[in-house]
Each structure stands twice: as C-alpha cells, then as structure tokens.
Amino acid sequence: MFYGAVVWDPWLIVAQIVCLQCLYYVTLGFFMAILVGSRVPRMSLVYVLDFATVTASTITGWCVIAAFLLxxxxxxxxLLYLIERAKKCLDFSATLYIIHLFICILYGGWPSSMTWWLVNVTGVAVMALLGEYLCIRRELREIPIPRYRSNV
Known part of the structure; x- marks a missing residue:
C-alpha cells in the first residue's frame, strides 16, 4: 500500500473495522474459554457482554478482566497487520470499544460498574498505545537496498 497518495476509501475502512471487531471477539472468546471456562460450569455471552461479570471481587471476575486485557x-x-498506520491506531481502537459499548448496552443496559469502565478505558489505552508503538517501529525500519557487486 502506498501512503503518498491519500485516497479515502470508505469500503476499506468499514472492512477494516469489521475485521478488527471480529478478530477482537474471537480472541476474547479464546481467552475467556481458557481463563473463565475452567472456572464456570457453562460459558455464555454473559461473560463477554454483561458489565456485572467484570468485577474485582471474585476470582472469576479477575479472569474476565485478564481476558479483556489480553x-x-x-x-x-x-492493528499492526490490518491498519498499518500509527496515526490511525487510536481511531480504530476507540471505534472498536465504542461498538463494544453499544453491543453491551443492547445486551444488558448501561454499564454502571466502575470496574467495567476502568477495564475498557485501560483496554483502549493499551490497544492504541501498543498498536502505535508497533506501527511506528515498522514504519521506521530501514528499507533494504540490495547491493550488486560485479566480479570483474
């Protein structure tokens, strides 16, 4: 992808948002299955979408928090592989968590738990800052130029 010519492609942006959201939920489900699945008799969407399960008062709640942060x-x-630009990491991270907030509101109402808000704000910050760091490291790599030597 060439970055010199700025072309606004809304379909690309929507596709990136959908891919990022799907990958996030697949990863969250994977970590929930590992961390929370061993502690509860039956896994459900409650652990992903209900704000009441994000609590620091139980071991299961700490496992839910760990799954969100991981x-x-x-x-x-x-973000490093889908978005590829450090400037866009905050935008896509915030969009992901705003969509997650709307899904949580539809599922269980307005999140009234301070722990839920703290975990999600921390998640946005970690995702955006680490994503920017990784993208900047990639953008600042030297461009390899092969040197051809003639054996004359």
Whole structure:
C-alpha cells in the first residue's frame, strides 16, 4: 500500500473495522474459554457482554478482566497487520470499544460498574498505545537496498 497518495476509501475502512471487531471477539472468546471456562460450569455471552461479570471481587471476575486485557494486547498486534498506520491506531481502537459499548448496552443496559469502565478505558489505552508503538517501529525500519557487486 502506498501512503503518498491519500485516497479515502470508505469500503476499506468499514472492512477494516469489521475485521478488527471480529478478530477482537474471537480472541476474547479464546481467552475467556481458557481463563473463565475452567472456572464456570457453562460459558455464555454473559461473560463477554454483561458489565456485572467484570468485577474485582471474585476470582472469576479477575479472569474476565485478564481476558479483556489480553485481548487488547492481541488487538494491538491486529492493528499492526490490518491498519498499518500509527496515526490511525487510536481511531480504530476507540471505534472498536465504542461498538463494544453499544453491543453491551443492547445486551444488558448501561454499564454502571466502575470496574467495567476502568477495564475498557485501560483496554483502549493499551490497544492504541501498543498498536502505535508497533506501527511506528515498522514504519521506521530501514528499507533494504540490495547491493550488486560485479566480479570483474
């Protein structure tokens, strides 16, 4: 992808948002299955979408928190490969978590837990900052130029 010519492509942006959201939820489900699935008799969407399960008062709640934070770290890696630009990491991270907020509101109402808000704000920050760091490191790599030597 060439970055010199700025072309606004809304279909690309929507596709990137959908891919990022899907990858985030797949990763969150994976971490929930590992961390929370071993502690509860039956997994359900409650652990992903209900704000009441994000609590620091139980071991299961701490596992839910860990799953959310690990998913935000994985989301930063997804930003590196899907978005590829440090300038756009905050936008896509915030969009992901805003969509997650709307889905949570539809599922269980307005999140009234301070822990839920703290975990999600921390998730946005980790995902955006780590994603920017990874993208900047990639953008600042030297461009390899092969040197051809003639054996004359």
């Amino acid at each position: 998913s935000s770290i994985a989301g930063a890696v997804y």
